[in-house]
Amino acid sequence: MTELDVASRPVIARGTRLQWEGAQGAHVLLYPEGMVKLNASAAAILTRCDGARTVAEVIGELERTYCAELGKDVLAFLTLALERNWLELRP
Amino acid sequence: MSAQVEEAPPKRPGPPLWLLLELTYRCPLHCAFCYNPTDFSGIGPELDTADWLRVLREARALGAVQLGLSGGEPLAREDLESIVAQAHDLGFYTNLITSGVGLTEGRLAALKEAGLDHIQLSFQDSTRRINDFLSSTRTFELKSRVAALIKKYRYPMVLNVVIHRLNIDHVEDILAMAERMGAEYVELANTQYYGWAWLNRAQLLPSREQLRRAEDATRRFRERVGSRMRIFFVVPDYFETRPKPCMNGLGQVFLAIAPDGLALPCHAARMLPGLAFPNVRDADIGSIWYDSPAFNRYRGEAWMRDPCRGCPERARDFGGCRCQAYLLTGDAANADPVCDRSPYHHLVSAIAGTAEQADHAVARGQPLLFRDYRAR
Ligand code: SF4
Numbered sequence: 405m406t407e408l409d410v411a412s413r414p415v416i417a418r419g420t421r422l423q424w425e426g427a428q429g430a431h432v433l434l435y436p437e438g439m440v441k442l443n444a445s446a447a448a449i450l451t452r453c454d455g456a457r458t459v460a461e462v463i464g465e466l467e468r469t470y471c472a473e474l475g476k477d478v479l480a481f482l483t484l485a486l487e488r489n490w491l492e493l494r495p
Numbered sequence: 496m497s498a499q500v501e502e503a504p505p506k507r508p509g510p511p512l513w514l515l516l517e518l519t520y521r522c523p524l525h526c527a528f529c530y531n532p533t534d535f536s537g538i539g540p541e542l543d544t545a546d547w548l549r550v551l552r553e554a555r556a557l558g559a560v561q562l563g564l565s566g567g568e569p570l571a572r573e574d575l576e577s578i579v580a581q582a583h584d585l586g587f588y589t590n591l592i593t594s595g596v597g598l599t600e601g602r603l604a605a606l607k608e609a610g611l612d613h614i615q616l617s618f619q620d621s622t623r624r625i626n627d628f629l630s631s632t633r634t635f636e637l638k639s640r641v642a643a644l645i646k647k648y649r650y651p652m653v654l655n656v657v658i659h660r661l662n663i664d665h666v667e668d669i670l671a672m673a674e675r676m677g678a679e680y681v682e683l684a685n686t687q688y689y690g691w692a693w694l695n696r697a698q699l700l701p702s703r704e705q706l707r708r709a710e711d712a713t714r715r716f717r718e719r720v721g722s723r724m725r726i727f728f729v730v731p732d733y734f735e736t737r738p739k740p741c742m743n744g745l746g747q748v749f750l751a752i753a754p755d756g757l758a759l760p761c762h763a764a765r766m767l768p769g770l771a772f773p774n775v776r777d778a779d780i781g782s783i784w785y786d787s788p789a790f791n792r793y794r795g796e797a798w799m800r801d802p803c804r805g806c807p808e809r810a811r812d813f814g815g816c817r818c819q820a821y822l823l824t825g826d827a828a829n830a831d832p833v834c835d836r837s838p839y840h841h842l843v844s845a846i847a848g849t850a851e852q853a854d855h856a857v858a859r860g861q862p863l864l865f866r867d868y869r870a871r
């Protein structure tokens with residue numbers, strides 16, 4: 405796996421699916437025999453990880469939407485999501 | 496003046512997020528640790544395709560989202576592809592739990608096309624001798640082929656190995672094999688003592704020392720492979736002093752439908768006496784889940800008695816497993832006797848104790864019972 409930096413393009417990992425679940429009122433990540441319910445900020449980040457946007461673009465969009473400096477938080481969450489195999493990096 | 500005990504009003508349970516369809520009890524294997532009911536050959540006819548599709552629609556409408564397709568061997572159902580296709584269209588995440596027998600390239604391609612998300616392949620051991628002995632058939636080569644197919648169709652490779660006395664010393668080899676096959680997840684699941692495994696418990700329970708060595712081997716392996724391979728090691732709870740939070744509490748998140756349509760809050764629950772489990776042929780999933788007496792019987796805390804009632808840990812383990820309480824103490828409303836607060840805990844210690852004498856059951860000449868279709 406390549407290292408995470410602002411130019412990498414994260415995408416939901418193969419075998420993992422992100423979807424909105426009305427019954428839970430939340431986005432969830434589904435993976436082999438498991439599921440996590442995402443809070444609103446995790447969902448805002450992960451829904452933008454489409455393998456096309458770079459990390460810098462994801463951060464830029466979120467900062468414009470929420471009018472706050474979010475770079476550090478987003479990077480920390482992406483690192484965690486990579487560790488948990490929720491995300492993969494597109495070269 | 497008498498003190499009022501305030502009982503919190505019972506919360507309406509959430510939806511059955513986890514749906515398990517046991518599509519059939521038919522299976523070409525004869526595992527000695529099979530969790531299917533030991534009288535499965537006497538259980539009524541299987542649901543037809545239309546019934547299963549309706550179950551999927553009703554459960555999904557309630558909020559079910561993780562779907563397990565198991566059995567028996569689910570590939571024994573010729574309509575598996577249609578069931579997967581419907582589940583996928585409805586938005587389920589579909590998990591196929593299979594021994595691999597019957598998984599040809601043709602069927603795998605069709606399942607992929609239908610939208611199958613994931614395959615869990617069960618493996619009995621890394622050596623052919625033990626694998627074939629335990630499943631009582633020659634399937635080892637077949638499973639290796641199936642593992643290669645799973646990779647070829649770009650599925651995450653998830654291996655489930657049922658661990659017990661006769662293969663626990665091979666844990667290192669099993670993990671090495673999993674690595675060679677490119678497994679991303681490995682579940683080393685110690686046998687759960689229900690069904691056939693309960694009958695064979697004396698032969699299958701490992702000793703504490705075996706368990707310790709296997710845990711050490713697993714830890715060393717984990718350190719070497721890092722996050723490339725995730726390894727879950729499920730210990731047999733007979734060695735514990737607190738029970739597992741079985742199913743997160745009955746009727747909280749998990750719903751199983753047996754081949755004959757019986758709806759169960761745990762796949763082993765058919766054995767619990769005095770409960771009229773509803774059948775999906777007669778009722779819809781919503782009324783089964785929320786309203787049926789059988790699903791409400793062990794939901795929440797009202798059923799608890801001492802020592803669970805009032806125990807500060809009851810929100811963590813929900814009193815453990817009802818089936819285990821029933822099997823060991825004869826009453827499903829007792830605390831799971833794995834708990835050392837249970838007055839029946841000595842029964843669990845006694846079983847764990849016998850496992851300390853090497854090859855006790857084998858030495859007594861007690862035969863291992865392989866799952867078969869004879870009426871019992
Ligand atoms: S445990 Fe073995 S015999 Fe039982 S259903 Fe699974 S593969 Fe078949």
Ligand code: SF4
Pocket residue numbers: 737738802803804806807808809810812813814815830831834835836837
């Ligand atoms: S007494 Fe009951 S609730 Fe308390 S720890 Fe034991 S099993 Fe759990």
